[in-house]
Every structure is written in structure tokens, then in C-alpha cells.
Amino acid sequence: METVIFITTAIVAVGAALGMVLSSNAVHSALFLILNFCAVAVMYLLLRAPFMAAVQVTVYAGAIMVLFLFVIMLLGAEKADLGSEPIGWQKPVGVLLGAVLLAEGIYVAYKGIKLVDAPITAALGIGQPTTLSAVLFSKYLLPFEVISILLLVAIVGTVVLTRRTVKLKEAE
Amino acid sequence: MLSTYAFIGIFTVAAITFPLLPLIISAIIRPNRPSEVKLSTYECGLEAIGEIWVQFKVQYYLYALAFVIFDIETVFLYPWAVAYGQLGLFALIEMGIFLMILTVGLVYAWKKGALEWI
Amino acid sequence: MYESLWVMIIHSVLLALAALTGFAYLTLMERKILARMQHRVGPNKAGPRGFLQPLADAVKLMFKEDIMPADADRWVYTLAPILATIPAVIIFAVIPLGKDFVFFGERVTLTFANIDIGLLYLLAVTSIGVYGITLAGWASNNKYSMLGGVRSAAQMISYELAFGLTVLVPVMLTAWHNPSGDGLGSLNLTTMVDAQAGTYLGFIPRWFIFTPTGWLAFIVFLIAATAEVTRAPFDLVEAEQELVGGYATEYSSMKFALFFMAEYMKLIAMSALAATFFLGGWRFPGLENIGGNWGALISFIVMLVKIIFFLFLSIWVRATFPRIRYDRLMDFGWKRLLPVSLATMAATAVFVVLVDQL
Numbered sequence: 001m002e003t004v005i006f007i008t009t010a011i012v013a014v015g016a017a018l019g020m021v022l023s024s025n026a027v028h029s030a031l032f033l034i035l036n037f038c039a040v041a042v043m044y045l046l047l048r049a050p051f052m053a054a055v056q057v058t059v060y061a062g063a064i065m066v067l068f069l070f071v072i073m074l075l076g077a078e079k080a081d082l083g084s085e086p087i088g089w090q091k092p093v094g095v096l097l098g099a100v101l102l103a104e105g106i107y108v109a110y111k112g113i114k115l116v117d118a119p120i121t122a123a124l125g126i127g128q129p130t131t132l133s134a135v136l137f138s139k140y141l142l143p144f145e146v147i148s149i150l151l152l153v154a155i156v157g158t159v160v161l162t163r164r165t166v167k168l169k170e171a172e
Numbered sequence: 173m174l175s176t177y178a179f180i181g182i183f184t185v186a187a188i189t190f191p192l193l194p195l196i197i198s199a200i201i202r203p204n205r206p207s208e209v210k211l212s213t214y215e216c217g218l219e220a221i222g223e224i225w226v227q228f229k230v231q232y233y234l235y236a237l238a239f240v241i242f243d244i245e246t247v248f249l250y251p252w253a254v255a256y257g258q259l260g261l262f263a264l265i266e267m268g269i270f271l272m273i274l275t276v277g278l279v280y281a282w283k284k285g286a287l288e289w290i
Numbered sequence: 291m292y293e294s295l296w297v298m299i300i301h302s303v304l305l306a307l308a309a310l311t312g313f314a315y316l317t318l319m320e321r322k323i324l325a326r327m328q329h330r331v332g333p334n335k336a337g338p339r340g341f342l343q344p345l346a347d348a349v350k351l352m353f354k355e356d357i358m359p360a361d362a363d364r365w366v367y368t369l370a371p372i373l374a375t376i377p378a379v380i381i382f383a384v385i386p387l388g389k390d391f392v393f394f395g396e397r398v399t400l401t402f403a404n405i406d407i408g409l410l411y412l413l414a415v416t417s418i419g420v421y422g423i424t425l426a427g428w429a430s431n432n433k434y435s436m437l438g439g440v441r442s443a444a445q446m447i448s449y450e451l452a453f454g455l456t457v458l459v460p461v462m463l464t465a466w467h468n469p470s471g472d473g474l475g476s477l478n479l480t481t482m483v484d485a486q487a488g489t490y491l492g493f494i495p496r497w498f499i500f501t502p503t504g505w506l507a508f509i510v511f512l513i514a515a516t517a518e519v520t521r522a523p524f525d526l527v528e529a530e531q532e533l534v535g536g537y538a539t540e541y542s543s544m545k546f547a548l549f550f551m552a553e554y555m556k557l558i559a560m561s562a563l564a565a566t567f568f569l570g571g572w573r574f575p576g577l578e579n580i581g582g583n584w585g586a587l588i589s590f591i592v593m594l595v596k597i598i599f600f601l602f603l604s605i606w607v608r609a610t611f612p613r614i615r616y617d618r619l620m621d622f623g624w625k626r627l628l629p630v631s632l633a634t635m636a637a638t639a640v641f642v643v644l645v646d647q648l
Contacts, residue, residue: 054410062417133251148273155277159286183302187379198544211360239447246454257465289617
């Protein structure tokens, strides 16, 4: 049963990813990406990490994609102009990087096959909120606090962006 | 554990069929007499001028950015809120620092007028 | 939890039908109460005292022509009402509505999905709820719809922050009251309800609203939830004076009905959540220890009464307050509600630790 769910989810995820890349309308792309995120969330569930699944949907599908959608909608960038390519070397570099990623994926998958024999019980509870906070406030304390600095920098960046628009408004 | 989530999965399927069913029934029984005027965009009877898929106010975008930042903060608070009773005073202080830094960010954004609706 | 696939399917169909019935009669209830508050009678022609009005409305909307503007984005235009409805329905999965019934040896549960991350599930589902209205506004290719859609998205995300922070207060108060006594908070809604069992001093229920910080969180929760479901006075997304019908301007027939179904179902869900987080869910001192099917029925009725109380409150608010201005709305969300919810959360944390130390 779990295998059937996994394969279905995987097909949905890959299909959504393809749809995202291939659709010419940016909003459609965004919708496909949301579907993809949700499929990935189901995979987290199958890995017994419900906390990660919920966070995946809340943060990625619920917050970051809203931001994406805003950018697309507010800039009037729905219709991608596929004819012109502003940066000439973009395509070959993209193909090259894609090939590197594919090789990496194959390597990891090849390595991962050997890991299948590892006992599955060791991973249980890894996505539980209690387990997570236990390591978050002991072993990974510094990274956790650094994240707050990172978020602070992001806020400052946001503010700087507004300041510019306010100044532009005044200049008009 | 997964069986409870299986219920949510099945319920989601039910929730998807739920709006589809009336849509399909209504598609079969309702009349369909389109005309050019009927299908035009409604703007209080005036002819629609210009596209709507144009550049919008940038302020909306900034709210969305700020939202993402604080949403991530909220997500970090959840595992902490569950376990801090056991983790004790240390975790409380740690979270206090975390929140302090972000509150500084909020106050900064406020004072600089980024939260002002212009 | 569930014995077989069929039990799950029956439970999910029952829950969906219950939500549908709730929506249908909420519309009637709202129209009746609003009418009374304005010295009118309200719908009273369809059936005895107007009780068949929701059915008549549904049949009427089914037979209405569905108009899709020529300039609209066909796929997204059709998808948007469906996307709006799904989160509104699936939110009910984690809300405990009462104790379990046993019929002929078969268990019928009113705690549909008792998951450990119930609260995060709620947060995830409400965050997905933004898309329906926003995409409806975008896909209609109408200036009013677009403005309504963008407004709604900005409003929902702004109040979602306060919403996400205030629901942390019941989580932490659960740590204080946890029935298992391990001092852990819980994201599980059933555990939260269990933590509100019993009384203080023998007569005050141990509901979270009666705790030193809980009442403040309760008020913030009510405001944020009202803004989340875009109800009056936060219904700027459909401000007819400025935006015609807002995001729904170009919608008609069943698709139009679906948006309203989503809004009212979300309102019911938020009322049920307010009852669960702060008013003890289906618990009521003296009535919660009755066993058997009667006990289950009573627990469900208690929950229903609490939900109807919040629904009435929402209708009352709609009849009383004028719509808030948009800049005020954003100001209120970011400069008042967000700091207050942060402070409430911090105060609760300190309070619970202090009580533990004493």
C-alpha cells in the first residue's frame, strides 16, 4: 500500500515539476510548483516525518509561493516571452548545470541503494516536534540563533527596498 | 500512525469531489446561451480599457516578504512551545534571544516606515 | 485508529455532509438574525418558517447560467472556486467534535483525525486557503476582481501571523495542564481538550479562556480568525461600494456559490477552533463524565452550542460594525495585533515556567 502511494506521489511530483517548467504562463507554473510542494509533503509523511510535512506546506506552499505569486501578479509578468533570450549564455550553462545535478542524483541514488538495509526504526520520531526541539536547543543551538540574524538581515533588506520606493514617490 | 493520515488523505479526496459534484450537475442542467456582450468583462457597464495584468503597487510585495520572514519565525516557535516545559529555563532564555532579535527587526521596519500603507 | 478503508470512507462522507448541512443552515441563520436585528422578518416563504430556503437557493444556483468572461484564464478561472473549497472542508478533519458513539459494536468517532501535529496541520491548511480568492481575482481578468484578490491575499497573510502566534498560547497552556503530567505542550487538539477538563475551585471550568493570559489570546484569536475568513468588518475583498463584487465580480452560478460555501465553512471551522482552544471543546463540567451513547450525544451538543455561540457573535459583529479602511486594516494587523500576540505568547511562556517553579 505504501509503495502504491509513494509511486503515485512521485508521478504527481514529477508531472507537476514538468508542468511547471513547460507551461508558458507564469501563474500556471506557480500552481504546478504548489502541487509539487504538496506532493513532496506527502513524501515526508511516508518517511514518518509529519512535522516536516506540515512545515513544507506552511512555509513553501503557503508562504513562499504567495510571495512568488505576488511578484508574478504585481509585475504583470504572467506571459513569458519565450522568443527572446536576454542573456545569451544562459541556455548552455543551464544544460551543463542540469547535467551535473543529474550525475549527482544518480551517484546519490547509487550510494543510497546500499543504505536500504539500515534498520528503519532508527529514523522513527526524527520529525516529531519534541525530538526536533531537543536537538535544536542543544546540538544545533548556534545555527538556530544564527537563523534569527539571517531573518533580521532579510527584514533590513525588505525595509531598504521600501525606502527606495518611498523616496521615488517623493521625487515624483 | 499512518492510518490517521490515511483518513486525512481519503477526506481530502472527498473534499475534492465535494465541489466537483455540484459543478458537474449544474453543468448538465443549466442553460448555456453565451453572447458577446455577456462574455465581456464587467466594469459597471463601461467598456473595459487596458489590461489588468500590469504592474501593481509594490507595497503588497513587501508585505509578502515580511510575512515570509515572520512565518518562518512562527514555525520555529512550534517545536519550542511543545517542549520548553521540559527543556527548562535555558530554552526559555534561548527563545527569548531569538525573539528579541526578530522584535528588533520588527521595530526597525516600523520606525523606518516600511509598514506604512502608502 | 480506523479498522478498515470503508469505515474511513463512511466517516469522511459523513463529515463532509455535516459540514455542508452546517453551511446551508448557517446562511439561513445569518439571514434570519440579520433581519431581526434590522427589524425585518427575513426569508419565511420556502417551507415552514423558511426552513427550506437553503435548499431552494441551492437548486436556483444550479439552474443559473455559468458565464465565463472571454478574456479570463479558462483553467485557473475554473480551478479557483475548487481551490477555495478544499481547505475549507479538510480543516474539519482534525477538530474533535465530541466523544465516540458505539452503534451495534461499531465505533463511530467524532474525533476524526487525532494527529500529533494537528495545530500545524491547521496552519498548513489555512495558509493554502489564500490561493482560492487570489487566483479567482487574477483569472477573471477584471480590474475589480484583481484588486479584490490581491487585497485578500495581503490581508490573509497579515492576519495569519497573529493567528499562528496566538494559537501557540493554548499549546503552552496545555503544557501547564497536561493530563499525562510530563509538562509537555501539545499540538494535538484532543490533548488540548483533555487538558481543559475539570474545574478551578469547584465551579470555574478549567478552560484556557480563564487563565491569566488565555483571555487575551482568545480576543486576538477571534479578531485574527475573523480577518482570515474575510468576514465583516474585515470583508474588504468584497467591498461592494468600491470593488463591485471584489474577486467574485465575474463569477456566477455554482462557482459563485462555492466561494460562499468556502467562506461559511471556514467560519464554522474557526468557531469550532475557538471553542476547542479556549472554551474546552466538547467538555463542560458535570456533563463530560457521562458515558455511553448519551454522553457522546451530550458532548456533541455541548460543542454545537459553543459553535453556534461563536457564529451568532460573528453575525452580531457583522450587523454592528462598519467595514474597516484598508490602510487601517494593514496597520492594525502589523502594528497592533502582531506585537500583542507576540507579547501574549511571551507572557504565557514566562507564566507557565514560573508556575512550574513555584
